[in-house]
Structures are given as structure tokens and as C-alpha cells.
Amino acid sequence: MRGFVVILMAALAGCNTPGPEFRGTDPVRAQVGRSVFDVRVDGTRAQAIRVNSEWAPRLEAVAPRGAAAIAQVSGCRVVRVWGDQAVMVAEIDCGEGAALLPRGHAYDCELDHIHGGYAELICTPRH
Known part of the structure; x- marks a missing residue:
């Protein structure tokens, strides 16, 4: 039984493993x-x-919530999202010469006007 628990814990530890192109990037x-x-x-x-x-x-x-989370963390516009309900990858547009927001900033985001697979994301900084 102890061996089963160790195997189960090892399997569950992989549930949040990033894809190869995102390894080494802190979540x-x-x-x-x-x-x-x-x-x-x-x-x-x-x-x-x-x-x-x-x-x-x-x-x-x-997907709209995943896109909102990506926009919230990156500070960039989400151009395209693909994947499944557990893991999504997105192409993001931070604008010409734009830098990503420093980590540690927090935003409250709401989805608005979902139509045709698109939605507006309205984010305001948390105080």
C-alpha cells in the first residue's frame, strides 16, 4: 500500500509540469x-x-478565463489561445518595444462582451 501512495504522489506531482518550452520559467x-x-x-x-x-x-x-489569467500575469494582449481545458498556450502581443509587467503586480480582471469566441478583458490594479 505504501508503494501505491508513493506512485500516486509522484503522478500527481506531474499535474502542474510545464511544456518543454516553458521549463525553467517560474509560474x-x-x-x-x-x-x-x-x-x-x-x-x-x-x-x-x-x-x-x-x-x-x-x-x-x-479558455476565456485562461486568456484572462495570461493577460493578467503578462500585462499583454492575448492574440490566440489553443490547448484543452487543463493546459492552454497563448500567443501574446505586448506591443512594439513593450516590456512585460514586473512580477508581483496583482489585477482584478473581468470578462465582458463574449461573442464569436472573443471577449474583452477589463483589468484594474489591486490596491
């Missing part, structure tokens, strides 16, 4: 709605791994 935890993500940003790409449990989530429901 930033972000919550949007009922979803919690570990977000890693590397240049013009970002990855959001959903770390909370949700009952039967669909990509269509989780």
Missing part, C-alpha cells in the same frame, strides 16, 4: 472566476495550467 498563480491557473510567460508565448478541480469543464468555458 505565477492567477485566479479568474472559479478557475485557478499557474501562468508562465516566455517572450511572445504564455502557458496557463488550470490547477483547481472543476466538474466537467469545457474548453469553450475555461
